[in-house]
Amino acid sequence: MTEAAATGTLEQALAHAARLLERDPVLATEQLDGILQAAPGHPVALQLLATVRSLQGNLPGALELLVPLARAQPDRAAIQFDLGQALARCGRGEEAIAALRRAVALQPGLPQAWRVLGDCLMAAGEQAAADVAYASHVRHSTRDPQLMAAAVALVENRIPEAERMLRARLKQAPTDVAAIRMFAEVAARLGRNEDALHLLERCLELAPGFGEARRNYALLLHRSNRPEQALAEIERLLAADPGDAGCRNLKAAVLCRVGDYEPAIRIYAELAESYPDTPKLWVSYGHALKTAGHLERAIAAYRRSLELKPSFGEVWWSLANLKTFRFGADELDAMRRQLARADLAEDDRLHLAFAVGKALEDAGEYEPSFRHYAQGNAIRRAKLDYSADDTSARVRCIRERYTPDFFAARAGAGHPAPDPIFVVGLPRAGSTLIEQILSSHSQVEGTMELPEIISITRLLRQQGDADDAMPYHAALAALDADALRALGERYLAHTRIQRKTAAPLFIDKMPNNFMHIGLIHLMLPNAKIIDARRHPLACGFSAFKQHFARGQEFSYDLADVGRYYRDYVALMAHFDAVLPGRVHRVVYERMVDDTAGEVRRLLDYCGLPFEDACLRFFQNPRPVRTASSEQVRQPIYREGVDHWRHYMAWLEPLASTLGPVLASYPEAPEGEWQFDN
Structure with a gap:
């Protein structure tokens, strides 16, 4: 048999095995085993065999094939996608996210890879990144050039441009639910939450089964302090897919918002068992445990997060923020090693600076403690647009408006x-x-x-x-x-x-x-x-x-x-x-x-x-x-x-700005001191 004929026969056999996948997985397995005997290590055959194992629920068996295959074929987007899906189903969220990100980096036009990535990011509490992934899913799953262009603008955060294009689209097609959902995302990014909610309500009127829109709606209700409505939408989503990790994570967050900590803790515990390598999940679990008074369990959850991600500044600060917790010398050394890293993310750096400040304070080393507090504050202050003058102007306005006559006119x-x-x-x-x-x-x-x-x-x-x-x-x-x-x-x-x-x-x-x-x-x-x-x-x-x-x-x-x-x-x-x-x-x-x-x-x-x-x-x-x-x-x-x-040696900027308020404490000073800023 010629080489071309052999190749043709192999391709036919692979195509036949692919057709058998869902209809007869046992026969597909037999076909693929035969192919692999003839062509050991054939990447497509191994990938298909992994798919069969996934369909049969044998996820460890699928990963046994996909992990070395992805290592040997690092430039194959489809293999990275299959690996990411299998890892996600096994609860290995961080690894799944990494594999899926490799898949979409290699081949951005994989809409389902973007969707699964969005689901994994949502489950991990990475909402902003999940939003981008879902927008990319829309971008790559539609062939409509207008929606594609709007999705690109949304992904690239060119919000005014996305808004203009979506307005034009909805003028032409007012019932286009994909465009309505994207327009709601634009409104939410601009801080127009009420507009975003109305748009999503309209979207769900037109398409009640539009899961991504309902997920966005539930999240926005949560952010808009409407927990009862948010829980109702989450329950609808979970009725359709009880295993949806992202929705379960959101439900736990809403339950914490309304003070129902024990059911939230149960959800986090289940998620942590299913997704044991997701650092952010362990942090959320720790926060809920801490608030409910389960201190030792909270500390254990925080430490598990740090095992997974030693540079996770928020977790170090969460331990410091327990106030009654004391870091050991080895933990202080670990934090200092992380702070010394040139590649440390800025958010991790500021949290670690505060945490080291607290550890040094507890050790009585006040000067280096203050330096670390000052470092963390400087990083945070640089991110803010706060104006003390604006606050003083607000206070002045309130004092001028709310007079005895003002209240007397509204008595009763x-x-x-x-x-x-x-x-x-x-x-x-x-x-x-x-x-x-x-x-x-x-x-x-x-x-x-x-x-x-x-x-x-x-x-x-x-x-x-x-x-x-x-x-x-x-x-x-x-x-x-x-x-x-x-x-x-x-x-x-x-x-x-x-x-x-x-x-x-x-x-x-x-x-x-x-x-x-x-x-x-x-x-x-x-x-x-x-x-x-x-x-x-x-x-x-x-x-x-x-x-x-x-x-x-x-x-x-x-x-x-x-x-x-x-x-x-x-x-x-x-x-x-x-x-x-x-x-x-x-x-x-x-x-x-x-x-x-x-x-x-x-x-x-x-x-x-x-x-x-x-x-x-x-x-x-x-x-x-x-x-x-x-x-x-x-x-x-x-x-x-x-x-x-x-x-006290470092508090002069605070003391001098307080002026007469410091000397008169706890009473207010006399006179017009309050206007002298």
């Missing part, structure tokens, strides 16, 4: 429910301690730093005049009594999912709500407002050495911290003057020195009878969702009150 407005207790102030000022004390009372439930007030301010901002310097406050001033009551009803309805007990009162401890006391008073006039205040150098430095997961953009520069503290004191002094007695202040140092007396005064303000459990707050097993979670599970101790003094 709002919803009469007394349910919420708002704990406000600066972060790291003792608000978690206050929450823990109050939530130990039988009539009070602790929740978390609820985002609903911020959501309402965004709604008002959209209703206001865009040309107004402060559209939210202008829109609020224009509301009548019914509209203010409706806002109160909305707040109560949207926070109801956070309430797990029959307690009549609940706590919202979002500290930044001190900027919104006017709104709170108008829409919920019977709600309680507690101001947590701590010494400005103690509070300011504690914020500076804390890397916050989000928000608190003022905290990454000592002078900015000083300005922010001054503005806070000025604003609280204003509301003390225009709404006398409305806000109850808890000074942290007084709480430490006279806990029983301060607790009784706090309960009196809230209209609650004294209960001994409030003095045994550290025995309260409730989940605590802040950086102080482990500290408030211990009795009050004085050591932390003056700890900042170890760093």
Whole structure:
């Protein structure tokens, strides 16, 4: 037989085996075994045999073939794709992502490889990268030149261009669901979440089975603080595909958002068993365990993540952020080795800088500790567009608008429910301690730093005049009594999912709500407002050495911290003057020195009878969702009150910016000091 004839016969045999794959895998296996006897190591035959094994559920057997085959044929995109799919099905997420990325790098026009890559990235919590992969899937799965061009612009982050093309497309074809979904992605990237949600709703009206659109919708509902709706959409997706790891991961995240930690922990545990080599999954699992009070399990989850990715700065910081955790000398050396790497990602570097700062602080090495804190803060500050002048302008505007006459004209407005207790102030000022004390009372439930007030301010901002310097406050001033009551009803309805007990009162401890006391008073006039205040150098430095997961953009520069503290004191002094007695202040140092007396005064303000459990707050097993979670599970101790003094030599920028506020603490200074910035 000639070589050409033999080759033709082999190709025919391979084609026949390929046709048998799904119809008769046993016969396909026999055919492929025969081919491999005649042509040992033939790559196409091995690839097809691996496919047969995958179809039969023999994933280890498939990988036994695909791993060496991919190593021997590194430039074959189809082999890398098959390897990625098999790894994903085996729960080896990081390896699957690497293989799939190699596949699409070798052959970008593989739409299903992009889709599977998106699924793997979603399961790993890499949402931004997943969005890009899904957009690439659209780009390469359509032959429509308009959609292809729009998808390319979206993948390359040329948002205005993508928006223009998609508008034109939808003008021509208003029911094109692929274009609607892509347009929703454009709106979401531009921060127009409401527009994005409406677009996705329309998309799902037209195509209820469009899974990627429903997944986007669920995620956007979660980001828009609509957890109940998000869970409903996730359940629809899981009904269609119970094993969808990305949806299960998202469900766990939403459950954590609403305080249902134990079911979330069960999901994370199952995912970690199925995807044991996914570092980000172990971090999410650790966060949930930590918040629910399972400290040792949380530490084990964090350490497992570090075994997989020793450079993972967020995990090192998560361990440091336990506050009661102490690094060993070997762990400090490991962090320093990572920091010394020239190729370390910037996000890992800043997290490691904060973590090393904490480790050195615990060791009493304050000067190098401060240097590392300063390094982490400098990296973070360079990424931000924060302006202390803008914050001061906001405070000035609030003080000018919210006068005694303003409130008198709206007396009696709002919803009469007394349910919420708002704990406000600066972060790291003792608000978690206050929450823990109050939530130990039988009539009070602790929740978390609820985002609903911020959501309402965004709604008002959209209703206001865009040309107004402060559209939210202008829109609020224009509301009548019914509209203010409706806002109160909305707040109560949207926070109801956070309430797990029959307690009549609940706590919202979002500290930044001190900027919104006017709104709170108008829409919920019977709600309680507690101001947590701590010494400005103690509070300011504690914020500076804390890397916050989000928000608190003022905290990454000592002078900015000083300005922010001054503005806070000025604003609280204003509301003390225009709404006398409305806000109850808890000074942290007084709480430490006279806990029983301060607790009784706090309960009196809230209209609650004294209960001994409030003095045994550290025995309260409730989940605590802040950086102080482990500290408030211990009795009050004085050591932390003056700890900042170890760093006094480096706090001059903070002290000098505080000005008279420092000398007058805990009271506000007299006069017009607050305008002298």
